[in-house]
Structure formats: structure tokens, C-alpha cells
Amino acid sequence: MSKNKAVIILIVMLTFILLFMLAGCKDYGYSFHYRVIGGNGEIEPENSNFRTRAELCNESEFCELNCPEGSYVISLLGNRKGCTIIFLAIPDEGYQVKEWLYNGKVVEDNKTNTYTANVTKKDNYNGVIEVVFEKIPENE
Numbered sequence: 001m002s003k004n005k006a007v008i009i010l011i012v013m014l015t016f017i018l019l020f021m022l023a024g025c026k027d028y029g030y031s032f033h034y035r036v037i038g039g040n041g042e043i044e045p046e047n048s049n050f051r052t053r054a055e056l057c058n059e060s061e062f063c064e065l066n067c068p069e070g071s072y073v074i075s076l077l078g079n080r081k082g083c084t085i086i087f088l089a090i091p092d093e094g095y096q097v098k099e100w101l102y103n104g105k106v107v108e109d110n111k112t113n114t115y116t117a118n119v120t121k122k123d124n125y126n127g128v129i130e131v132v133f134e135k136i137p138e139n140e
Contacts, residue, residue, distance in 0.1 A: 028077065028078055028079065028080065028083075028121070028125065029075055029076075029077060029125060030075070030076055030077070030078045030082065030083035030119040030125050030126075030127070031062055031063070031064065031073055031074070031075045031076075031119070031125060031126045031127070032045075032073065032074045032075075032076070032083075032085050032117060032119060032127050032129060033057060033063065033065055033067050033071055033072070033073045033126065033127065033128045033129070034071065034072055034073075034074075034087060034128070034129040034130065035067070035068065035070050035071040035072065035130055036070070036130070036131055036132075036133070037101075037130050037131070037132045038132060038133065039133075040091060040092050040095045040133040040134075040135075041089060041090055041091040041092050041095055041131070041133045042089075042090040043087055043088070043089055043090070043129070043130075043131050044087065044088055044090065045074060045085055045086070045087055045088075046085075046086040046087065046088050046114070047085070047086070050074050050076070050085060053074050053075075053076075054072045054073065054074045055072065055073055055074075056070075056071070056072060056073075057071040057072060057073045058071075060073050062075040064126060065126060065128065067128075078119070080121070081120065082118050082119055082120035082121070083118070083119050084116060084117065084118045084119075085116075085117055086114055086115070086116050086117075087114065087115045087116075087117060087129055087131075088113060088114055089113045089114070089115070089131045089133070090113070091113070091133045092133070094135060094136055095133040095134065095135055095136060096111070096133065096134060096136050097110075097111050097112065097113055097131060097132075097133060097134075098111070098132045098133055098134035099111065099131075099132050100115045100129070100130070100131050100132075101128075101129070101130040101131075101132070102115075102117060102127065102128070102129055102130075103123060103127060103128050104128065115129060115131070117129050
């Protein structure tokens, strides 16, 4: 390949990158902090690739919050609208999901074993996802 052709290809590539960034497609870093409150089960990201990227908050350079012991964090890239991840609650035998919390607030009408979290700029790029388990009531 000639030197002029290489320079033209480089200029075209840099132009596309610049246009892409100016169009608002820049990636933003988002952090998902998660834990179980009170034990009786586990919580984990649905995607196994995310599981391998999770770190204990107290050992992670990405944990910007004062997370309690046993909290995990995953840092991911998203766009201006935010970043989404699905979490799975895995209750111990005899337990079920009582509630999910997102940034300290109860997620209404979700007692399922999955929760889809969406972190946005409004959340200061951090989402704290927590799950609480309760004993399954015995039939009387």
C-alpha cells in the first residue's frame, strides 16, 4: 500500500470516529452495585460475562460508594440514555423474594426472581440493587 493511500485511510477513519463522538454516541461508564440484605439467598447478574467482571466493592477501584460488606460492583459502558443489566435472585430452599430495592427505594410490584436495572446520568452513573428474601409461608 502506498504511503498516500495509508494517510487517506487514516484520515477517513479519524473523521468517522470524530463524527461518531459528535453524534452523541460516546460511551459513559456506569456502575452497578448489588447485594443481598439479610442472607437466605444470592444475587448475580444474568449474563455470565458480567459475573466474571464483578468484584467485591471493598476491593474494587470502581466502587465510588460506601457499600456495605458483601456488596459487589460491575462497571460497564453505556450511552447517554444509560446502561441496563438483568439480575437474578437465587433464594435458598424454603425462601422467596420479598422485595427488590433500587437506590434505596422498594421496587413496587416485583417479587419475581429477576430485576432489570437501568442506571442513568440521573443516578450519577451508579445503581445500587438489593434483594431481600423471606421464608415461604407454610400452608395451614
